[in-house]
Amino acid sequence: MMMEASFDTEESFDDPSCLAPQPPGSVSPAKRQITEVKETKITINCVTFPLPGEGPEQQLLKPNEWSYCDYFWADRKDPQGAAHVTGFEVLLQKQLKGKQLQKEMAEFIHERIKIEEEYAKNLSKLSLSPLAAQEEGTLGEAWTQLKKSLHDEAEVHLKFSNKLHTEVEKPLLTFRGDNFKKDLKKYDHHIADLRKQLASRFAGVEKARKALADRQKDLEVKTQQLEVKLSNKTEEDIKKARRKSTQAGDDLMRCLDLYNQTQSKWFEEMVTTSMELEKLEVERVEWVQQHLRQYTTLRHETDMFNQSTVEPVDQLLQSMDPAKDRELWVKENKTGEVRPVDLDI
């Protein structure tokens, strides 16, 4: 990927929702722990940015997408204010937090499962209760069905809890297993290594810049000595000093080149990896969405199946008949239908 030098001040600083703790340009020069290089650029934590209003305007790599690859170039001081957190680490923490939240959701669902199992156990137990088991006739049938309906309800809730386990809890828990954290660690080390390399390259540049300045100073001194004729062999010395100065200039150019190559490599890896993390986050949100939808589907099913457990009770209550019950009971319990008559001699 090509590095661009454009810089869009409007978009980054006119937006009131721009809450990034320390956008590079907003730091007052007095507080900068930085090395200034000319007036158009600023190097912060060994990364070089254009100064506001300097250089060609930068367009977002993915305009209107709020892509990770566009918003995490600077580092940020951690809450303690001492160490700094790279933009990439902010992205990694988002991933770790997502993984954690997903685990917590699975835990929540697990608690729900336990509640359903307990409820089902209690309903099932009550449905076996002998209470009013001696009720007879159509009333007895309705009552028996009502008790049985508790067993059916228990089954519905047990089915709900089983499906919650296999279709919601497990997928939430197992989505991105242990490999995920290893993968994140790999990304982390890779980008951190590039930043270390960049720091070492930047130190090289600084050293070469210092050496060049020394050589230039030396050449300057020697040129002045020639002018006031304070020394012999000055012509030779100046030639030598000029050669060394040119060599130091070449050296600086090579160091700058190495630095810029490394920064470019880091830039490319940042773009590639942050887009990968962005994709992972979209997948996570969609995965969670899919399984929370499964949760509500199961809840709806549970309510529907629950409705149907009551219907047979309703039917038997509908066909209850006190006269029929009396007939059944009288047939079973009657003592005699011959009525008494007058006694006579």
Added chain:
Amino acid sequence: MMMEASFDTEESFDDPSCLAPQPPGSVSPAKRQITEVKETKITINCVTFPLPGEGPEQQLLKPNEWSYCDYFWADRKDPQGAAHVTGFEVLLQKQLKGKQLQKEMAEFIHERIKIEEEYAKNLSKLSLSPLAAQEEGTLGEAWTQLKKSLHDEAEVHLKFSNKLHTEVEKPLLTFRGDNFKKDLKKYDHHIADLRKQLASRFAGVEKARKALADRQKDLEVKTQQLEVKLSNKTEEDIKKARRKSTQAGDDLMRCLDLYNQTQSKWFEEMVTTSMELEKLEVERVEWVQQHLRQYTTLRHETDMFNQSTVEPVDQLLQSMDPAKDRELWVKENKTGEVRPVDLDI
């Protein structure tokens, strides 16, 4: 009410469903613990019935209604075979059993209430759990609503349990309070007193019948003595004996009349009271039916209200958007959108 002497053999003995343990006419004469009075009637436990095939045919008082007043005239040996249980006591036991079953149903509903309360408590507690509370954006909103829906579910189940208490358990428990058993005792004593009175009247009849037999024997002896002239003053004696015999006959008639009056009184009270008990049983069955219907209505309501607790979750899951969530998160967490540029001299 008039006493009838009709006797319907077809209806009582040809009916295969006639399971009354000892219909009066089916007992073999050898086993009867009874006093036989002529050949057309039989007195069992001091109540007088026509013998099968004797007397005018009896029609049921309330044909096709299986009314209590038609089927509990005889007594029945209790399971131990010793004491006998009156038909009326069989009816009273049915009432007491009904009261007990109603109490057991209330107890069953009470257990259901406790299960609902426990379930609601657990759901409510879980809805307050901080699990995954840090989830952000549209996913965070959906998750928060999902957790809140557990609180709503808990409320639905709590409402169910409250309504079960006031609209099902309490009515079942309080229908026919302590007065009911007192009323039954009053009926019991009233009918039992009449049976005791009947027994005493029957003993009177037996005694008068014996006295008449003695007088008739005495008259017979004296008449024979007159024929063989074994004694003097026989004419006077015979007159006296005949007068006493006539007096004994009048006495028996008076005792029979008293017995029949008492039996008639008992009959009327049996009809009136058994019809009252029959009405009470119809009321009980209808009361229970009404409140079990209330139970199923509340169950249906609960399922319906439960459905509606999930709907806001469904809506928020529907409007979930990973891109929107990324935008929100990036705005809050971005570190800087100015991209690095090449460092130069």
